[in-house]
Amino acid sequence: MTTHIATDRLYTADHGWLKSRFHFSFAEYYNRENIHYGVLRVMNDDIIQPHTGFGTHPHEDMEIITYVIRGELTHQDSMGNKESLGRGSLQYLSAGTGITHSEKNEGDEEVHLIQTWILPHAKGLQPQYGSRVFDSEERHNQWLHLIAPQGTPDIINIYQDANMYVTELDQNKTLTFELGKERQLYVKLMEGDAKINGIDFKEGDAAEVSDDDLHVEALSNVHILLVEMKRA
Numbered sequence: 249m250t251t252h253i254a255t256d257r258l259y260t261a262d263h264g265w266l267k268s269r270f271h272f273s274f275a276e277y278y279n280r281e282n283i284h285y286g287v288l289r290v291m292n293d294d295i296i297q298p299h300t301g302f303g304t305h306p307h308e309d310m311e312i313i314t315y316v317i318r319g320e321l322t323h324q325d326s327m328g329n330k331e332s333l334g335r336g337s338l339q340y341l342s343a344g345t346g347i348t349h350s351e352k353n354e355g356d357e358e359v360h361l362i363q364t365w366i367l368p369h370a371k372g373l374q375p376q377y378g379s380r381v382f383d384s385e386e387r388h389n390q391w392l393h394l395i396a397p398q399g400t401p402d403i404i405n406i407y408q409d410a411n412m413y414v415t416e417l418d419q420n421k422t423l424t425f426e427l428g429k430e431r432q433l434y435v436k437l438m439e440g441d442a443k444i445n446g447i448d449f450k451e452g453d454a455a456e457v458s459d460d461d462l463h464v465e466a467l468s469n470v471h472i473l474l475v476e477m478k479r480a
Contacts, residue, residue: 255452
């Protein structure tokens, strides 16, 4: 089953310096029918204006994953990490017992990112930070595995049985993701237009997918993010 979620159905918060579309209840948006999808608790589609950003603030007991679509995001945290990441880069923060961090756009162009929160398998875990800068060819017309459960070699590990993948698919190309038994997907079309499981998707649309493999036909050049997890 594929449940299509049009981008214009998402709650939009516009603070001037920040425009966000919330896929699930977050901040001032509350909908008891839309709290989470499995262990996926938050997916925010954020555009941050130049020379602004999120000041230092706390988190705990959450797996926080940020994927940069365009621009350059600067992260700094209480564990001593500071770096700037551009298009196609990934940042992971396990808040665990508690951390503080900031996320700033220190450049002259907008930053567009997807921030995803995943519930960890337990509370009070050791905080950790990781990031990766990928060559665009690694995600060109194929799935690039970004995030995986603990014990998966050569990939950023998180404290949950969940995975994240990304692809940049050329126009008229097709790609399939095989969904395992008792697993489910959340798919986000970040850029471009596509037909996904026979449904027309516009830029910004998303879907919940279960009991079906994922079949993507790129109607233009597209950029797609997947979160794969155990079925709730």
